[in-house]
Amino acid sequence: MANPLLGLFPNRQITGSVGCPSCGEWVSVQSNSCSKCGHWNPSMWGYFRYIKSLDASLFTQIIIYTCSFLFIITLLIDPYNFSISNGFSDFFEPSTKSLLIMGGSGSYPLISMMSWWTVISAQYLHCGIFHLIFNMIGVNNLAFPVFKLYGFSKLVIIYTFAGICGFLLTSIVSIISTHISLPSAFNGATIGAGASASIFGLLGALVSYGQQSGDNSTKQIALQYSLIGFIYGLISPNIDNCGHLGGFLGGYLITHFKYLNYKFQDNIKLFFWAIFCLFMAFLSIIASIIKGFFFINW
């Protein structure tokens, strides 16, 4: 009789064989290691095919639904203080207080409030409806090429790591700028939010791929998009250029690391790291809300 518990784990393959993620040799899903190359747990407990079937559209949906949902919550959490239109900068801008409660990052939350986890939560928050829409278009356009070249797990890891780098850099620069005078476009953010640092990280990963693989056209196109994005940031008000730069460098550098290089096959460990990134995002928002309600004066 089939184990009834197996029904609790959908999409699991329990019979037949899979191609080893390292060497491609066919191995039984029941094998603990590949007979040819010794790769540990080649079937990934029977989830190899399922993990392989995850694609960019799943990632894009997770990001777009989460960011849109959180944007509405950010407006509703302080409903009397969001501005429908603040000049021409954007529309439906949440109040600073609601951004802080939900997990906005920057030098103030990071240093003054000691909320280190906001470097992740802020990636899912936005400061206006156009800010949200433009960033979601960016995610939608860039997730697919990065997925194609790196795979699902690395896409999630690169995206998250780049966002962390962006918010760290902008917070550090923001502190430096209180001591040294810097050009106003590079003052860093005291309180900031948005997916753009992560998006610049995806561009950085594409440039890195182009360089390492010798695919010049990918490199050129990604560099051009990055440049247009930077210039747009420089000429627009209230854009966190340091966050963009930090995100780009994060995505570019992390893909030079052996296990996140485009050549390295996706495996169960990377998949767990990707799930860990998404789980940390969830926890970081919860931690911010709990801390926000208890520590911010209403």
Ligand SMILES: [Zn+2]
């Ligand atoms: Zn093998």
